[in-house]
Amino acid sequence: MFFFFSAKTLSVAVLAFLFGIWIIWTLRQIKDFERTNSNTFKKQPQHLRTHASNTYFTIIFYAKPAWFNPKTVVFDKCSFKNCELTIDKQLFSTSAAVIFHHDSFSTLPEKPSGQVWIFATLESPFYTSKSFNTDRSKMQFNWTMSYRKDAEGFSPYAFLRKQLHIPVKNYTSIFINKTNNIAWVVSHCQTQSKREAYVRELSKYIDVDIYGKCGKPCPFKEDCKIHLSKIYRFYLSFENSLCKDYVTEKILSMYIDGIDFIPIVRGAPNAGDILPHKTYISTSDFKSPQKLAAFLKMIGSDESRYISYLKEKEKYLNNGNGMLKAGICDICYHLNVRKQKPKIIDINKWLWENQCHLPNDIPSEK
CATH class of the missing domain: 3.40.50.11660 (Glycosyl transferase family 10, C-terminal domain)
Structure with missing residues (x-):
């Protein structure tokens, strides 16, 4: 059943009620917009609304640094919520993505087909290279997680x-x-x-x-x-x-x-x-x-x-919330929106190409 009202028959109370509904709807749109994680470092090209998906992604931090606590990662604050972070290596073969911190592994397991491998470091190339043999496993990784803005998992030291x-x-x-x-x-x-x-x-x-x-x-x-x-x-x-x-x-x-x-x-x-x-x-x-x-x-x-x-x-x-936590939110985002087979990265090239320079601002010491 439908009811039609002319402007003359609408009472002030009804108009106020309709106006109130409009205000509530507008505020909800603004709140949705503000859920995006804006910061002074970078804005990920994510959609404005949080997302739900029928697919559930397991991310395993296979080789993590001692200082990282996976319990601090809360996907409720991420753009996509349909991910789980674990350190349980028994879930390795069924995980969608696997993270290896640069100084936390010496050998690599056999890689399942279609699995995304992520190379993680917060050090500059000079200090990453000291503890990581790039020749041995440089063509094993698909994505990166780093302080660098071009990393799939953007992980600044802080926001x-x-x-x-x-x-x-x-x-x-x-x-x-x-x-x-x-x-x-x-x-x-x-x-x-x-x-x-x-x-x-x-x-x-x-x-x-x-x-x-x-x-x-x-x-x-x-x-x-x-x-x-x-x-x-x-x-x-x-x-x-x-x-x-x-x-x-x-x-x-x-x-x-x-x-x-x-x-x-x-x-x-x-x-x-x-x-x-x-x-x-x-x-x-x-x-x-x-x-x-x-x-x-x-x-x-x-x-x-x-x-x-x-x-x-x-x-x-x-306000903290930096280091590797933010990068894992980005990894969940990319797992959801990827549209092609992950590329293979030459880690040595990725580390060094157009990244660093030697100091040229120090007068020669006698």
């Missing part, structure tokens, strides 16, 4: 989100209490990026205090960087390699509550595509460590300009 509620701080007091210039906490003293040589040159023109295994013990046993940020103006977020997309906790750990340094970045040549503008200083913007030191002295003595960096950095927060 930066805009803060909904920006903390209120006395920035003038923060500025006045800083009596030292640069701090650096570091545990690897010889690196491919030769960051140690860069710092030696930089320290000729501005004071740099080094803590950790490569320097003196931090005077604060807990929350070392937070405490150091109360008295130091700048912090060196220097990577061990100079590779595309390689942005690690060295810089991302600066975007947490309580750290009031201005970070100085040296690493990925495209760091500006990843990190929020005006929240850091990059060595790549200066022809030499001497030029950088002159700029830091100027910023460090200018209260207004110095505070502007801190205020901009405070708008962003490192």
Whole structure:
């Protein structure tokens, strides 16, 4: 049975009821839209709505790093929910996809037909190659899971989100209490990026205090960087390699509550595509460590300009949820939408081609 109403016969109450239904429907559409996992690193080309499927995919982390806990992966927060992650090797032959972390295996099992093999690493090619024999198994893998944006399983070290509620701080007091210039906490003293040589040159023109295994013990046993940020103006977020997309906790750990340094970045040549503008200083913007030191002295003595960096950095927060967890969500996505047989990857070529460069910003030492 159908009922027809003219505009004259509809009461105000009925109009209000219909308007309310429209509002509820609109809010649901907005909520569906907001379910997408947007971040400052990359937007996967996923559909806006979450998906259901009659197919159920088992993903086995056959060779995982000791620090990874598979229980932290929750597919309810992924675009597709029809996947399960396991470390049970008895399910190997029936799994749709198998993940091998680069330094967690020495031999490989026989590969079932149609199974997708995924090579996982969060290290730069220089440090991945130290523990992985690419010649032995380089043509076994179909997909990759990495910090790199071109990996099927995109796994940044962390995600930066805009803060909904920006903390209120006395920035003038923060500025006045800083009596030292640069701090650096570091545990690897010889690196491919030769960051140690860069710092030696930089320290000729501005004071740099080094803590950790490569320097003196931090005077604060807990929350070392937070405490150091109360008295130091700048912090060196220097990577061990100079590779595309390689942005690690060295810089991302600066975007947490309580750290009031201005970070100085040296690493990925495209760091500006990843990190929020005006929240850091990059060595790549200066022809030499001497030029950088002159700029830091100027910023460090200018209260207004110095505070502007801190205020901009405070708008962003490192909310974790990075490392390999996000990449596994992407693997589930690709299992659902793949339309052709997975390709075979030459891992050695994938690791090195157009990825890294040697340092060219350090004056020759006599």
